[in-house]
Amino acid sequence: MHQAPTVLLVLATLFIAACSEAPEAPELAETAKEAQAISAIGQIDDARINNADSEPGNWLAHGRTYEEQRFSPLKQINKETVKDLGLAWYKDMDTNRALESTPIVVDGIMFFTSTWSRVYAIDAVTGEEKWSYDPQVPREWGRRGCCDVVNRGVAVYKGKVYFGSFDGRLISLDATTGEKVWEVDTITDRDRYYTVTGAPRVANGKVFIGNGGAEFGVRGYVTAYDANTGEEVWRFFTVPGDPSKPFEGEAQKLAAATWKGTNYWEYGGGGTVWNSIVYDPDLNSLYLGVGNGSPWTREIRSPGGGDNLFLSSVVALDADTGDYKWHYQTTPGDNWDYTAVQDIALADMEIDGVERKVLLQAPKNGFFYVLDRNDGTLLKANPFAAVTWASHIDMDTGRPVEVEANAYDKEAQWVLPGPLGAHNWQAMSIDVKAGIAYLPVQENALIYAMSDEYHKTGLYKRHPGRFNLGLEFGRIAQLFVDNIGEQPKVRGYLKAFNFLTGEEKWAVEFPHYWNGGVLATEGELVFQGNVLGMFAAYDTETGEVLWDFNTYVSMLAPPITYQIDGIQYVSILTGTGGGDLFSGAPIDPAANPASLTYSNTGRLLVFKLGGSESLPSPTLRDMTIPEQQLAAVSDEDLAKGEVLYHDFCAPCHGLIVRSGGVIADLRMMGAESHTNFDAIVLGGLLSGAGMASFADSLTSDDTALIHDYVKARAHEDRGLAMGEPDAGRLTWLK
Numbered sequence: 001m002h003q004a005p006t007v008l009l010v011l012a013t014l015f016i017a018a019c020s021e022a023p024e025a026p027e028l029a030e031t032a033k034e035a036q037a038i039s040a041i042g043q044i045d046d047a048r049i050n051n052a053d054s055e056p057g058n059w060l061a062h063g064r065t066y067e068e069q070r071f072s073p074l075k076q077i078n079k080e081t082v083k084d085l086g087l088a089w090y091k092d093m094d095t096n097r098a099l100e101s102t103p104i105v106v107d108g109i110m111f112f113t114s115t116w117s118r119v120y121a122i123d124a125v126t127g128e129e130k131w132s133y134d135p136q137v138p139r140e141w142g143r144r145g146c147c148d149v150v151n152r153g154v155a156v157y158k159g160k161v162y163f164g165s166f167d168g169r170l171i172s173l174d175a176t177t178g179e180k181v182w183e184v185d186t187i188t189d190r191d192r193y194y195t196v197t198g199a200p201r202v203a204n205g206k207v208f209i210g211n212g213g214a215e216f217g218v219r220g221y222v223t224a225y226d227a228n229t230g231e232e233v234w235r236f237f238t239v240p241g242d243p244s245k246p247f248e249g250e251a252q253k254l255a256a257a258t259w260k261g262t263n264y265w266e267y268g269g270g271g272t273v274w275n276s277i278v279y280d281p282d283l284n285s286l287y288l289g290v291g292n293g294s295p296w297t298r299e300i301r302s303p304g305g306g307d308n309l310f311l312s313s314v315v316a317l318d319a320d321t322g323d324y325k326w327h328y329q330t331t332p333g334d335n336w337d338y339t340a341v342q343d344i345a346l347a348d349m350e351i352d353g354v355e356r357k358v359l360l361q362a363p364k365n366g367f368f369y370v371l372d373r374n375d376g377t378l379l380k381a382n383p384f385a386a387v388t389w390a391s392h393i394d395m396d397t398g399r400p401v402e403v404e405a406n407a408y409d410k411e412a413q414w415v416l417p418g419p420l421g422a423h424n425w426q427a428m429s430i431d432v433k434a435g436i437a438y439l440p441v442q443e444n445a446l447i448y449a450m451s452d453e454y455h456k457t458g459l460y461k462r463h464p465g466r467f468n469l470g471l472e473f474g475r476i477a478q479l480f481v482d483n484i485g486e487q488p489k490v491r492g493y494l495k496a497f498n499f500l501t502g503e504e505k506w507a508v509e510f511p512h513y514w515n516g517g518v519l520a521t522e523g524e525l526v527f528q529g530n531v532l533g534m535f536a537a538y539d540t541e542t543g544e545v546l547w548d549f550n551t552y553v554s555m556l557a558p559p560i561t562y563q564i565d566g567i568q569y570v571s572i573l574t575g576t577g578g579g580d581l582f583s584g585a586p587i588d589p590a591a592n593p594a595s596l597t598y599s600n601t602g603r604l605l606v607f608k609l610g611g612s613e614s615l616p617s618p619t620l621r622d623m624t625i626p627e628q629q630l631a632a633v634s635d636e637d638l639a640k641g642e643v644l645y646h647d648f649c650a651p652c653h654g655l656i657v658r659s660g661g662v663i664a665d666l667r668m669m670g671a672e673s674h675t676n677f678d679a680i681v682l683g684g685l686l687s688g689a690g691m692a693s694f695a696d697s698l699t700s701d702d703t704a705l706i707h708d709y710v711k712a713r714a715h716e717d718r719g720l721a722m723g724e725p726d727a728g729r730l731t732w733l734k
């Protein structure tokens with residue numbers, strides 16, 4: 001078991017106060033002065049973030065400003081000039097896993113994160129690296145995340161850089177040198193699979209950070225730390241704990257009344273805040289975007305019903321104390337993995353003739369919410385995508401009206417949105433004046449089915465070390481085979497959506513749902529990198545493509561823009577993965593991600609008008625499946641292998657052993673990997689590369705079944721590729 005990192009609280013201003021009346025310790029005072037002196041850059045404070053529009057050349061906070069609208073006032077690059085946009089330079093990031101970071105740009109430096117929570121500070125004009133910091137996340141930790149070893153960025157505040165490491169530490173670095181200032185362990189229970197991938201937010205002298213892990217079974221919470229010292233200020237749990245122990249506060253007591261059953265807390269409950277935390281300086285509130293339930297199925301999680309607060313909710317807290325103010329639950333009794341962790345934006349705008357302070361969110365469940373952020377009153381809730389789980393939101397009760405015919409408690413059902421959501425963490429951009437949100441939209445249904453174990457026995461056991469969804473995930477491939485004829489069309493969109501009226505201004509369709517975050521600007525442009533590898537600028541009025549650039553790599557990260565010495569730049573990170581690893585290669589090759597056709601090369605790309613740099617030519621991926629040494633295996637054993645594969649391997653290696661191009665495609669294993677199969681899966685031979693041992697969950701009998709299934713699938717697909725398909729159960733794949 002990994003050792004919890006020790007808490008290191010280091011000097012800085014803690015000692016300035018402590019030593020001001022302590023002349024016997026001049027060396028400490030000197031150190032404190034040095035610490036201040038070397039933090040000359042990154043001196044972002046609350047006033048600067050509050051007035052971010054007075055320095056539009058910088059990108060000071062995760063969503064640019066506290067309001068997180070991700071709408072830039074810069075317009076040197078605009079409708080007329082964008083045709084001259086070209087690559088200024090690029091930086092290879094030495095990774096082929098997903099890059100999801102939003103950079104911070106200040107003092108001519110860009111601060112951002114890469115995979116395995118590595119942090120970079122580079123010259124934002126030249127790309128020259130100033131420093132980098134590697135928190136040395138143990139690679140075995142790769143197994144503990146649902147959605148790749150990603151990180152969505154840093155916060156910069158008063159000369160320090162803050163980020164969360166995948167293994168759950170919050171780390172503060174000196175912005176000038178990259179030296180560690182302090183580090184704390186944010187995880188309450190290291191026997192559970194918590195991870196941190198979100199960008200911390202900083203305001204009012206505090207750093208706020210949540211975590212992920214609801215798929216595995218954890219209890220969500222957010223912690224506030226003193227930005228100077230790393231000392232814990234408050235912690236807010238989003239779901240109730242063991243009711244035989246005292247509640248942490250009134251909010252947890254309120255929440256517990258909405259949970260049923262005798263052991264819901266043993267599953268963890270979920271409600272992880274893994275992405276959006278937004279600070280509101282006007283009301284001194286902190287808004288948490290709260291995640292899905294654990295397990296996903298409510299009948300198992302909370303037998304007897306209940307809304308299960310605060311799952312799938314926006315929760316408002318007092319930023320200073322962590323005290324509960326109000327909540328709005330987007331999906332009462334979440335049953336589908338409908339997180340409400342998607343980016344929250346704030347705005348002051350007129351709604352139906354009344355000037356209001358509003359909160360905007362497009363969570364996974366497919367409805368775009370406009371709330372009054374004084375008290376959480378629901379003002380608007382319009383669908384922005386195809387939705388089949390609910391017909392509409394009842395504006396009198398504020399609750400969704402579920403479509404009973406699409407319930408999956410008795411038999412399997414395709415439901416839209418699926419668990420990747422109608423919108424995931426990929427950022428949206430809000431033009432408040434126009435009342436338009438530009439956002440990536442997904443239509444990708446899942447065939448939801450209750451756990452067989454639960455159907456047969458009425459019982460459900462939490463399995464440590466793997467997904468605990470309450471769904472029949474092991475049999476998911478068979479469910480696809482049996483129900484493929486009913487599957488709704490799979491696609492993605494970039495939409496310009498009027499969130500007040502629910503009207504779609506325009507939409508651009510993509511053959512694949514998993515596209516990148518969005519940036520809109522005063523230059524009347526919307527920038528987005530997509531799954532096909534195109535980084536494009538669209539006309540905000542019409543959605544027409546005005547410029548594009550082939551990066552040959554699929555993108556998820558949101559672009560940002562900044563201006564230094566009179567030159568505007570647009571930057572984006574390339575490389576896909578994240579929550580979509582499970583889906584693997586599309587059934588329709590026309591929808592193949594660029595990263596599957598070529599390679600998933602992680603790069604930082606920076607563009608300017610007149611830029612003339614070019615990228616190296618990509619090489620086509622060799623998709624040849626080697627001939628397989630097949631053993632005689634019964635259909636029964638193949639079916640067992642298929643279930644084990646989907647329970648343990650598919651979340652990373654992909655549905656039906658078809659990788660989406662990020663994690664190794666097991667159909668293409670060479671002779672050595674076949675020989676070492678047990679040494680890898682049980683012995684941890686490749687744990688240094690992130691493939692940790694599964695010896696805690698699988699036996700060598702299990703791995704033999706998995707290995708045979710993998711080989712059988714490789715054989716089937718080799719036959720398909722060579723035009724000699726076995727007439728078998730996978731004929732639908734043609």
Ligand code: CA
Nearest residue numbers: 214292337339
């Ligand atoms: Ca989830």
